Amino acid sequence: MGDFTLLQVQGVWVWFGGLLALRGVDLEVRPGEILALIGPNGAGKTTLVNVVNGVYRPQRGRVRLEGRDITGLPPHRAAELGIARTFQNVTLFRGMTVLENVMLGRHVHMRTGVLSGGVYWGWGEREELAHRAQVERILDFLEITHIRKTPAGALPYGLRKRVDLARALASEPKILLLDEPLTGMNAEEKEDMARFILDVNEEWGTTILLIDHDMGVVMDISHRVVVLDHGEKIAEGLPREIQKDARVIRAYLGEQVAAEVRA
Amino acid sequence: MTAVATERTATGAPPETAELTLPQMLVRNARVRSQKPAIREKEFGIWQTYTWADAERNVRAFALGLRGLGFARGDKLAVIGDNRPQLYWAMLAAQALGGVAVPVYQDSIAAEVQYVVDHSESVVVVAEDQEQVDKILERRQELPRVRYVVYEDPRGLRNYQDPSLLSFQQVQELGRQWEAQDPDLFYREIERGSPGDVAIINYTSGTTGAPKGAMLTHRALVATARNFLAAVPMDERDEIMAYLPMAWIGDSLFSVAIALTTGLTVNCPEHVASVRSDTREIAPTVTFAPPRIWENILSQTQVRLEDAGWLARGLTHWFVQRAMESERARLTGQALPWWDRVLRGIGEWLVFGPLRDRLGLSRIRHALTGGAAIAPEVLLFFRGIGVNLKQLYGLTECCAGGTVQRDGEVKLETVGKPLPAVEIRISEDGEILIRSEGLMEGYYKNPEATAQALRDGWLHTGDAGFFDTDGQLVVIDRAKDVSRLSDGSVFAPQYVENKLKFSPYIKEAVTFGHGLPYVAALLNVDYEVVGHWAEKQGIAYAGYPDLSQNERVYELVAREVERVNRQLDPPLRVKRFVILHKELDPDDAEITRTRKLRRRFIAEKYKGIVEALYDGQRPEVTVRATVTFEDGRTGEVERALRIHTLF
Numbered sequence: 001m002g003d004f005t006l007l008q009v010q011g012v013w014v015w016f017g018g019l020l021a022l023r024g025v026d027l028e029v030r031p032g033e034i035l036a037l038i039g040p041n042g043a044g045k046t047t048l049v050n051v052v053n054g055v056y057r058p059q060r061g062r063v064r065l066e067g068r069d070i071t072g073l074p075p076h077r078a079a080e081l082g083i084a085r086t087f088q089n090v091t092l093f094r095g096m097t098v099l100e101n102v103m104l105g106r107h108v109h110m111r112t113g114v115l116s117g118g119v120y121w122g123w124g125e126r127e128e129l130a131h132r133a134q135v136e137r138i139l140d141f142l143e144i145t146h147i148r149k150t151p152a153g154a155l156p157y158g159l160r161k162r163v164d165l166a167r168a169l170a171s172e173p174k175i176l177l178l179d180e181p182l183t184g185m186n187a188e189e190k191e192d193m194a195r196f197i198l199d200v201n202e203e204w205g206t207t208i209l210l211i212d213h214d215m216g217v218v219m220d221i222s223h224r225v226v227v228l229d230h231g232e233k234i235a236e237g238l239p240r241e242i243q244k245d246a247r248v249i250r251a252y253l254g255e256q257v258a259a260e261v262r263a
Numbered sequence: 264m265t266a267v268a269t270e271r272t273a274t275g276a277p278p279e280t281a282e283l284t285l286p287q288m289l290v291r292n293a294r295v296r297s298q299k300p301a302i303r304e305k306e307f308g309i310w311q312t313y314t315w316a317d318a319e320r321n322v323r324a325f326a327l328g329l330r331g332l333g334f335a336r337g338d339k340l341a342v343i344g345d346n347r348p349q350l351y352w353a354m355l356a357a358q359a360l361g362g363v364a365v366p367v368y369q370d371s372i373a374a375e376v377q378y379v380v381d382h383s384e385s386v387v388v389v390a391e392d393q394e395q396v397d398k399i400l401e402r403r404q405e406l407p408r409v410r411y412v413v414y415e416d417p418r419g420l421r422n423y424q425d426p427s428l429l430s431f432q433q434v435q436e437l438g439r440q441w442e443a444q445d446p447d448l449f450y451r452e453i454e455r456g457s458p459g460d461v462a463i464i465n466y467t468s469g470t471t472g473a474p475k476g477a478m479l480t481h482r483a484l485v486a487t488a489r490n491f492l493a494a495v496p497m498d499e500r501d502e503i504m505a506y507l508p509m510a511w512i513g514d515s516l517f518s519v520a521i522a523l524t525t526g527l528t529v530n531c532p533e534h535v536a537s538v539r540s541d542t543r544e545i546a547p548t549v550t551f552a553p554p555r556i557w558e559n560i561l562s563q564t565q566v567r568l569e570d571a572g573w574l575a576r577g578l579t580h581w582f583v584q585r586a587m588e589s590e591r592a593r594l595t596g597q598a599l600p601w602w603d604r605v606l607r608g609i610g611e612w613l614v615f616g617p618l619r620d621r622l623g624l625s626r627i628r629h630a631l632t633g634g635a636a637i638a639p640e641v642l643l644f645f646r647g648i649g650v651n652l653k654q655l656y657g658l659t660e661c662c663a664g665g666t667v668q669r670d671g672e673v674k675l676e677t678v679g680k681p682l683p684a685v686e687i688r689i690s691e692d693g694e695i696l697i698r699s700e701g702l703m704e705g706y707y708k709n710p711e712a713t714a715q716a717l718r719d720g721w722l723h724t725g726d727a728g729f730f731d732t733d734g735q736l737v738v739i740d741r742a743k744d745v746s747r748l749s750d751g752s753v754f755a756p757q758y759v760e761n762k763l764k765f766s767p768y769i770k771e772a773v774t775f776g777h778g779l780p781y782v783a784a785l786l787n788v789d790y791e792v793v794g795h796w797a798e799k800q801g802i803a804y805a806g807y808p809d810l811s812q813n814e815r816v817y818e819l820v821a822r823e824v825e826r827v828n829r830q831l832d833p834p835l836r837v838k839r840f841v842i843l844h845k846e847l848d849p850d851d852a853e854i855t856r857t858r859k860l861r862r863r864f865i866a867e868k869y870k871g872i873v874e875a876l877y878d879g880q881r882p883e884v885t886v887r888a889t890v891t892f893e894d895g896r897t898g899e900v901e902r903a904l905r906i907h908t909l910f
Contacts, residue, residue: 099308136307141418146536148308195419202421 005064006031006207007052007175012061013229021047023231024061029175034201034208036222036239038215040251043228045211046088049177052209053085054078055173065174082109082174086164086181094153098163099135099198101152105170106131138166141203142196155209158189162196169200175207176200182214190214194221215252227251280524281489284456284481286322286359288523293319296526299499300721302348302414305533305541313348315526321348321435323449326356328438329387330452332411332429336361337384339464343376343398344391345507346531349415349431351519353389358462358481359453365476366510369395369642369865370849375474377402379466383476383707387411389431393419400425431524455675458482463519465512466708467659476707477659479515487701488520490682494565494667495629495653499526501548502626506531506538511857512659513551513634520662539563542621542623553634554761557641557652560622562767566792569799579618582610585752586647587640617646622652631655634857638761639675646673654678656738660722661685662701665814666736677735687736688721695728695738696721703896708717721860744862746777752834754782756862759827759835766823767792771847773865775873781838783876784824785869787846788816808844812905817842821907828909839876839908841884843869844900872904881906 009027013020014259022044029035037045050056052063057072065081073081082107092101110127139145141164147155152163161181168176181197182190194217200206212218218225219239227235227242229251235242242248270339280288293302297316304311334340340357342350342364354364365383367376376398380388388409390396399412403425414420415431441448462481466474505518514573518529527549532541539560568576589603619625630645633655645652651670656678657663665687668679681687685699697722705713716723727739739745742751742753748754753777763772763784771787790807797804804810820842828836847853853865866873875884887901 133307136309140307143534145308146534149540199419203418 004031005029006066007062007209008050008062008064008067009052010062010064012048012051012058012060012063014044014056021231022051022058024233025228025233027226027233029207029209031207032201032205033223034197034210034221036218036225037209037211037224037228038213038218038242039228041213042230043251044231045213045228046179047231048228049085049179049209049211051212052078053083053124053177063088074117076108079171079173082171083177084168084171084173084175085177086161086168086179088180088183090157090160090164092152092160092163092167095151096151097151098155098166099139099148101163102166102170103131104133104140105167106135108171134172135166135170138169141199158192161185161193165193165196165200169204169206173206175209178208178210178212180212181210182212182217190217197221215243271568277524277602280485283485284358284453284457284458284460284484285462285484285519285523286355286453286456288485289315289319289322289355289359290450291455292523292526296499299526300528301522301526302351302529302531303545304348305537305544308533310530310544318348318352322352322355322359323442324435324438325349325352325431326359326438326452327441327449328434328436329356329362330360330448331441332387332434333435334360334362334387336455338362339365339385340387340389341365341367341380341383342383342509343371343395344369344389344415344509345535346507346509346514346518347391347415348531349555350389350391350509351505351529353413353431354463354519357387358456358460359449361456361460363450363461363464363478365466366508366515367466368508368510370508370856372399372850373398373673374403377405379474379476380406382474383464383466384408387413389413389415392416393701396420396423396428400428417531443792456481458485461704463515464467465515465659466510474782475709475712477512478704478707479662483662483703484515484520484526484702486684486699487516487662487682488524490664490684490699490701491516491521491667493683494669495549497521497525497527497549497629499528501525501628502545503525503529503549503551504532504538504542504623505525505529506535507552507556508541508856512657512663513553516663516833517549517551539623543621544623546620546623546626548626549629549631550624551631551633551655553857554637555634555635557632557637557645558764559574561641561644562789562792564618564622566795567769569795579614581646582606582614582844583644583647586610586615587643590643590647591639591675594643611649618648621649626871627651631667631793633657633678635859636740636757636761638765640765642675656736657696658722658724660703660716660724661697661699662703664699665695665697665732668735672735674731674733674735677731677733677737679735681736690723690728693727693729693739695724695726695736697724698722748776748834749778749780750834752832754835758795759784759831759837760860762827762830763824763837768796768820768823773847773860773862773877774833775866779877782835782841783873785838785865785872786820786840786842788820788842789810791848793819807846808900808902811842811844812902814905817905817907821909825909836910837910841872841876841904841906843872844886844902844904875906880908 005028007029010026012022013024014022039045051058054073054075062071144162181193198221201208225239225242227248234247235245283852294313298314300312301315301318340362342353344350356756357364365385367379377445386408388399411427411429413429413431413434417430458481460486463476463479466476503517507514522529530545532538589599627650630650642652653668653673655667657665664682666679666681688696690696702722729737731737740757745755756774759774760772763769768788769786770789773785774782776782778884824837849856854860872884875881883903883905885903
C-alpha cells in the first residue's frame with residue numbers, strides 16, 4: 001500500500017445556508033484499500049461523497065485525486081478522471097435492460113461520436129464489441145448474467161443494487177464510492193453484497209470508499225474506518241480500534257449508554 | 264456438410280464404435296470430425312464453441328495432469344457442479360486413465376456429498392466453484408482419501424490455503440509438461456482401456472435408504488446408446504442441451520454416451536436461471552427430460568398466458584384445447600374430420616409455431632420423457648402443439664435403456680416397446696424384468712442389494728407392469744406402492760397424484776389410501792404460480808407458509824381437486840386434503856434429487872397430519888416440523904394447518 005495517497009480531502013467545509021454539514025474534514029484514501037466512512041444519520045457522510053465526486057463544491061478545503069486538484073470539477077469530469085459511485089437510492093434507467101444500464105457506465109471510455117456510432121460500422125462497431133466484452137466480464141463477476149436482458153425496473157431491490165454496482169464498475173474507476181450499498185437488504189443479500197465488495201477489491205484491486213451505518217458488516221470488510229459525527233471527523237483507525245473508541249460509542253449510542261459501557 | 268456426414272438412417276450409430284470405450288470414441292471423434300463442434304458453453308453472453316479436437320486436447324491435458332498427480336487405473340474421480348465442459352472433460356480424463364467417474368448431484372448438501380465421495384472412495388474431486396469446494400473442505404477431516412480438490416471457477420477461492428486445492432488450469436498445465444516429454448502417453452493409456460471397465464458410478468437417489476452406486480461399464484453405456492439410436496436415430500448434426508444434473512443417468516446417457524457415439528453437439532447453458540432463454544437460442548433437435556420439467560414448462564406457459572392480451576389468450580386457449588382433443592383422438596386411432604387439418608394449419612400459423620419457438624422447441628425432432636409417469640394432459644399439450652414428445656422407460660441400473668415409444672406408436676398410457684437388443688419380461692408376480700448389455704455390473708460395495716437387483720442375469724426393477732396387445736409396456740406404479748382401499752378398490756397413488764399435479768397451482772401431491780376408507784392428500788402449491796395469482800387477486804402474503812394457509816388459496820385448490828375428482832372413479836376421489844406449510848425438499852429428504860416422493864419417509868414425518876386427515880371432521884391440525892435451513896442447520900416451527908373436506 002505504501003504512503004502514497006490516492007484520494008485526499010483536506011479541511012473541507014460545507015454549509016447549506018445556516019446548516020453546517022461538514023466542518024473541516026480531512027480524509028485520505030490509500031490505493032487498494034477499503035476505507036469505511038461511518039457515522040449516525042445526518043453525520044455528513046453523503047455530503048462528503050458528493051464533494052468528492054463534484055456534486056457539491058465545498059466552501060473551503062480541497063479535494064485531490066492522485067495529487068491533482070479536482071475541487072469543484074463537475075461530476076462527469078470526476079467520472080472521466082476515475083471516480084465512480086453507486087447511490088443510496090438506486091438510480092438505474094428502469095425501462096432499460098440490465099445490459100444497457102451497465103453499458104452506459106462505460107460511456108466515459110467511448111470515443112465514438114454520434115455519426116460513427118449511429119452508422120455502426122468499422123471503428124464504431126469494433127469499439128462497441130470491445131466494450132460489450134468488458135461489460136460481460138463484469139456481469140459474470142457479479143453473477144447477474146441471467147438477468148442481462150431483464151428491464152432494471154422489474155428487478156427486486158437487492159439485484160438492482162448489484163446492477164448499480166456493475167454500472168459503477170463498468171467505468172473501470174480508480175476509486176469506487178459506495179453510498180450505503182447494504183441498506184434495505186436482508187441478511188443474505190447483505191452477505192452476498194459484502195462478498196462482492198471484497199471480491200472487487202481483492203481480485204480487481206479497486207480502491208473503495210464505503211459509506212454505511214451498518215457497523216457489523218463494515219467492520220468485517222474494511223481495512224480502515226473513519227467516523228463522522230455532526231460533520232466532524234471524530235475517529236480514524238483500524239476496525240478493532242474504532243469499536244472500542246469512546247467517542248464513537250457516544251455518537252452512536254448516546255452519552256448514557258456510553259457511560260454504562262465504561263462502567 | 265463435411266465428407267464424414269452420415270445419412271439419417273435407422274441405425275444412428277456407426278458400427279465401428281461398438282467395442283470402443285468412451286475415451287476411445289473421443290479420440291475417434293477428434294480424428295473423423297475434428298472441426299465439428301463437440302460442446303458449447305454460454306459464457307460472457309456468447310456461445311463459446313469447442314470442437315472435437317479442442318475437447319480431446321483439453322481432456323488430454325487434464326488426464327496427463329491427473330496422472331502426474333498420481334491418479335491410477337481404477338481410481339475414482341468425483342465431479343460436482345452444473346453442466347460445464349470442464350466437468351465432462353474431467354470425467355473423460357479419469358476414464359482415459361482407466362479410472363471411474365462419479366458424478367454427484369450439485370444441489371446436494373455437504374453431508375450427502377460426503378456420503379457419495381466417501382463411499383465411492385474418490386481420490387480427486389473436481390468441483391465447479393467455491394460453493395461446491397466449500398462442501399468438500401467442510402468435510403475434509405471425514406474424507407481422508409481425497410487427495411486433490413480441483414476447481415473450475417476460481418472466484419472467491421483466492422484466500423483458501425488448503426494445499427490440496429488446485430485449479431483446473433494448473434492440472435492441465437502439469438499435463439502439458441508431461442505431454443511434452445511423452446506425447447503418446449495419453450493414447451497409450453486410452454488403448455489400455457477395455458469395454459468391460461467401469462466408466463461411471465451413478466448414485467441412485469433412492470426413494471428408500473441410502474444412495475446406491477450403480478457401476479456402469481463402457482460397454483453398458485455404449486450398448487445402451489447404440490440400442491437407443493437404433494430406435495431414435497440421431498447423428499452429428501443434432502444439438503442437445505445439457506442442463507439436467509450430471510449425476511442423473513439421463514445426462515450420462517445423452518450428454519456423454521450418445522454424444523460420443525454420434526458426435527452430436529452438447530450445449531451448456533450460462534446459468535440455471537437462464538436455461539429457457541439459452542435453450543431458445545440453441546433450439547435443440549433432441550431433448551430428454553423427466554416429466555416434472557415438461558410440467559414446469561407447461562405451468563410457466565400458462566402463467567405467462569394469463570398476462571397476455573385477451574385476444575392472444577383466447578386464441579391460444581381455443582386452439583390448444585382443440586389440438587389436445589384431436590391429438591387424443593389421433594392417439595386412440597380415431598379418424599379425424601377433414602376440417603381438423605384446416606384448423607390445425609391455421610393453429611400452426613397463429614399459435615403453435617410461435618409457441619414452440621418461445622419454448623425453444625422450434626427444431627425439436629425427438630422429445631423424450633421418462634423417470635416417472637407423465638400426466639396424459641401434459642403429453643397431449645406438447646404433442647398437440649407439434650412437439651414429438653414420446654415416453655421411455657429405463658432405470659439407472661440399465662443406463663436408462665428399457666423401452667421407448669417409436670414414431671407413430673405413441674400412446675398415452677404406455678412407455679413403448681423394448682429397445683432393440685433389450686429383453687423385457689414380466690415376472691409371475693407382475694414385476695418388470697430387463698436383460699441387456701446395458702445392465703450395471705452391480706452396486707458398488709453393496710453385494711446384498713446387487714443380489715436382489717440382479718438375479719440370473721435379469722434386472723429386477725421393482726416396478727409393476729404388463730404388455731398391452733400391441734406389445735407396448737405399461738408401467739403401473741412402483742410395485743410396492745400399489746395397494747387397496749379398505750373397501751377393496753385398487754389404489755395407485757401416482758395415478759391420482761399426476762392428475763392433481765396437472766393443475767398449474769399444485770406442484771406436489773402425496774396421496775394416502777392403503778387400507779383406509781377414502782383417499783386423502785398432502786399438497787404443495789406452486790409458489791410462483793399461486794403467488795402470481797394471489798398478487799392479481801390482491802391477497803397479501805408473507806412467504807410460502809403464509810400463502811399456503813390462506814383461505815382463498817384453499818378455495819382455489821379445492822376447485823382444482825374437485826375438477827380432478829370428476830375424472831376419477833368415485834372410490835378414488837380425494838375426500839380431504841391439507842396444503843403443507845412447506846415445500847417438499849430434497850434437503851429434508853422428503854423427495855429425491857430427481858424429485859421422486861419418498862413416501863414412507865413422508866408418511867412417517869407427517870404422521871400427525873395423516874392421522875388428522877382420517878379423523879372425522881377435524882378442521883385443522885397443529886404440526887411441529889423440523890426444517891433444514893440453507894446452511895444445513897435445523898430449527899423447529901409450529902403451525903396450525905387447515906384441513907379441507909370436499910364431500
